[in-house]
Amino acid sequence: KATVIAIANNKGGVGKTTTTAYLGEALSNRGLKVLLIDLDSQGNLSQIFNVTTENGQVFNSLVNYTIPLHIEEVTEYLHIAPSDLELQKAEQILLSAPASQQRLQRALVPFLDIYDFILIDCPPSLSVLTLNALNAANSCIVAMQPEMNAVNGLNSLFGVIYETQIFSNPTLHIEGILFTIVEKNTVHTSMKEAVRENYQSVNIFDTEIKKGIEIKKAQALKAPIFDFDKNSAAAKSYDELALELLNNINSK
Amino acid sequence: KATVIAIANNKGGVGKTTTTAYLGEALSNRGLKVLLIDLDSQGNLSQIFNVTTENGQVFNSLVNYTIPLHIEEVTEYLHIAPSDLELQKAEQILLSAPASQQRLQRALVPFLDIYDFILIDCPPSLSVLTLNALNAANSCIVAMQPEMNAVNGLNSLFGVIYETQIFSNPTLHIEGILFTIVEKNTVHTSMKEAVRENYQSVNIFDTEIKKGIEIKKAQALKAPIFDFDKNSAAAKSYDELALELLNNINSK
Ligand SMILES: Nc1ncnc2c1ncn2[C@@H]1O[C@H](COP(=O)(O)OP(=O)(O)OP(=O)(O)O)[C@@H](O)[C@H]1O
Ligand SMILES: Nc1ncnc2c1ncn2[C@@H]1O[C@H](COP(=O)(O)OP(=O)(O)OP(=O)(O)O)[C@@H](O)[C@H]1O
Numbered sequence: 385k386a387t388v389i390a391i392a393n394n395k396g397g398v399g400k401t402t403t404t405a406y407l408g409e410a411l412s413n414r415g416l417k418v419l420l421i422d423l424d425s426q427g428n429l430s431q432i433f434n435v436t437t438e439n440g441q442v443f444n445s446l447v448n449y450t451i452p453l454h455i456e457e458v459t460e461y462l463h464i465a466p467s468d469l470e471l472q473k474a475e476q477i478l479l480s481a482p483a484s485q486q487r488l489q490r491a492l493v494p495f496l497d498i499y500d501f502i503l504i505d506c507p508p509s510l511s512v513l514t515l516n517a518l519n520a521a522n523s524c525i526v527a528m529q530p531e532m533n534a535v536n537g538l539n540s541l542f543g544v545i546y547e548t549q550i551f552s553n554p555t556l557h558i559e560g561i562l563f564t565i566v567e568k569n570t571v572h573t574s575m576k577e578a579v580r581e582n583y584q585s586v587n588i589f590d591t592e593i594k595k596g597i598e599i600k601k602a603q604a605l606k607a608p609i610f611d612f613d614k615n616s617a618a619a620k621s622y623d624e625l626a627l628e629l630l631n632n633i634n635s636k
Numbered sequence: 637k638a639t640v641i642a643i644a645n646n647k648g649g650v651g652k653t654t655t656t657a658y659l660g661e662a663l664s665n666r667g668l669k670v671l672l673i674d675l676d677s678q679g680n681l682s683q684i685f686n687v688t689t690e691n692g693q694v695f696n697s698l699v700n701y702t703i704p705l706h707i708e709e710v711t712e713y714l715h716i717a718p719s720d721l722e723l724q725k726a727e728q729i730l731l732s733a734p735a736s737q738q739r740l741q742r743a744l745v746p747f748l749d750i751y752d753f754i755l756i757d758c759p760p761s762l763s764v765l766t767l768n769a770l771n772a773a774n775s776c777i778v779a780m781q782p783e784m785n786a787v788n789g790l791n792s793l794f795g796v797i798y799e800t801q802i803f804s805n806p807t808l809h810i811e812g813i814l815f816t817i818v819e820k821n822t823v824h825t826s827m828k829e830a831v832r833e834n835y836q837s838v839n840i841f842d843t844e845i846k847k848g849i850e851i852k853k854a855q856a857l858k859a860p861i862f863d864f865d866k867n868s869a870a871a872k873s874y875d876e877l878a879l880e881l882l883n884n885i886n887s888k
C-alpha cells in the first residue's frame with residue numbers, strides 16, 4: 385500500500401511545492417512509483433512540470449465525488465494530479481459539502497495499490513484543502529525556512545495535525561521537520577537551534593535543503609530539477625532526503 | 637482623510653508583511669500618522685513590532701461589529717491593530733456573517749480622520765480576509781518576488797481586484813507592483829522583464845527592495861528596521877518607496 389505524505393506549512397513561500405516536486409522526482413528516480421497531488425492555490429506544482437489541466441484537474445474530483453482523479457504522466461514512475469487557479473473555488477464549494485474534509489481521502493482509495501508514494505502539496509493555510517490532505521495522508525512533512533516568521537505558525541499547524549489524529553485520522557503523524565531554503569547566516573543557524581530546542585519530541589531531518597539558484601532556474605524553465613542539473617546541490621539534497629525518508633520508514 | 641492601502645498577493649512568502657511594516661515605519665518617520673492592520677494568518681506583522689494581543693485584536697472587531705478596533709502604539713506616529721493565530725478562526729465565522737466582506741471597511745470608519753495612512757497586511761490567499769482588505773482600501777500594492785511561482789497567480793489577484801471594484805468598491809485601484817526580495821541573478825532579471833511586458837497598463841514602482849540579511853536579523857530580534865539599522869539598504873529602499881508613493885499620490 386502507498387505511503388501518503390502531506391507536505392504542509394501554513395506559512396507561505398517556504399518551499400512546500402519545491403519539496404513535493406523534487407522529493408517526488410528523487411523517489412521516482414530510485415524506481416518507486418510516485419503520484420503527486422497539486423493542492424497549491426496557484427497550481428504551482430503542475431507548472432513546475434509544465435503539466436496543464438486541459439483534460440481534468442483535482443478540483444473536479446473534490447467537488448464531484450463520482451469523477452475519478454485525473455492523472456498526467458511526467459515520467460513512467462512520476463505521475464501528477466494537476467491543478468490550476470480553479471482550485472481556489474474548491475474552498476468555497478466544499479464548505480457546504482458533506483464530509484468536506486474527507487473528499488481527497490476517498491478520491492485516493494483507487495490509487496493506494498498502484499503507487500509506492502503519494503505526495504500532497506498543500507496551500508499556505510489551515511483551510512479545508514489542507515484538512516483534506518491531512519485526512520488523506522499517513523504522515524506529514526513540515527517544510528520550513530528557519531526564519532522568525534516561519535516559526536510562529538508551527539504550534540497552530542501541530543495543533544491541527546493533533547486534532548485530525550484524534551477525530552478522523554489516527555494514523556497521521558509528523559514524519560519530520562525539513563529545513564528548506566537554508567542559508568549560511570547567523571539568523572538561520574540560531575533559528576534552527578531554537579526549533580531543535582522547542583520541539584525535541586519531533587523528528588527533524590538531518591538533510592537540509594540549501595538555497596540554490598539552480599532551483600529558481602529550473603522552475604523558470606519548467607524543467608524537473610534532475611533533468612535540469614542532476615549534479616546540482618539541490619538535486620543531491622533532495623536525493624539525500626529521499627534516502628533518509630526511506631530509511632526512517634523501513635526502520636519503523 | 638486617510639489613504640488606505642492593502643498590501644496583497646495570494647502567493648506566499650513574497651514580503652507582504654515586511655513591506656507593510658517597513659513602508660509604515662518609513663512613512664511615520666516622515667511625520668505621517670500611520671495605522672497598520674494585521675490580517676496576516678499568523679500575526680507576523682504584530683510579531684515584527686513585538687506587540688501582543690493581550691488587550692484586544694482585529695479578530696474581535698471583525699466577528700462582533702460593536703467592538704471597536706483595538707490599537708497599540710509602536711511609536712507616536714506608528715500604531716498597529718494587532719492579531720495572532722486567532723485570526724484564522726475569523727475566516728470560518730465570517731462566512732456565515734452578514735456583509736462578511738465589508739466588516740473591516742466599517743471598522744475603519746472612525747479612524748479615517750485620525751491617520752494619514754492605513755496599511756493592511758493581507759494573508760496569502762484570496763479569502764474573505766483579503767476581500768475585507770480590498771473593500772476597506774482605496775488602493776492595493778502588489779508585493780511580488782520576481783520568480784516563476786509568483787507570476788502565475790497575478791491574473792487571479794487582478795481579477796479579484798477588478799471584480800471588487802465593479803461590485804462594491806469603485807475607488808479601488810492598483811497603486812503599483814513592487815518587486816521584493818530581489819537578487820542580482822538572471823531569473824529575477826528575466827522575470828521582472830516578463831512582468832513589465834505582460835502588465836504594461838499597471839504601474840510598477842521604480843523602487844525595488846533588494847534581499848538583505850539585516851531584514852532577517854531585525855525580524856529575529858523583533859526590532860523595527862529603522863531602529864535596527866537605519867543605514868541598511870532595506871531601510872533606505874523602504875524610505876525611497878515611501879517617497880515614490882507620496883509623489884505618485886500627490887501628482888494625481
Ligand atoms: N532551495 C531553494 N533554493 C532557492 N530557491 C528556492 C528553494 N526552494 C524554493 N525556492 C524558491 O522559493 C520560492 C518559494 O518556494 P515554493 O513556491 O516551493 O514555496 P511554497 O511554500 O510552496 O509557497 P506557497 O506558500 O505560496 O505555496 C519559489 O520561487 C522557489 O523557486
Ligand atoms: N528584502 C528582504 N530581504 C531578505 N529577507 C526578506 C526580505 N523581505 C522579506 N524577507 C524575509 O522573507 C520571509 C517572507 O517575508 P514575509 O513574511 O514578509 O512575506 P509574506 O508575503 O508576508 O508571507 P506570508 O505569505 O506567509 O504572509 C520572511 O522570513 C522575511 O524575513
Ligand SMILES: [Mg+2]
Nearest residue numbers: 400401424428
Ligand atoms: Mg506552493
Ligand SMILES: [Mg+2]
Nearest residue numbers: 652653676680
Ligand atoms: Mg505575511
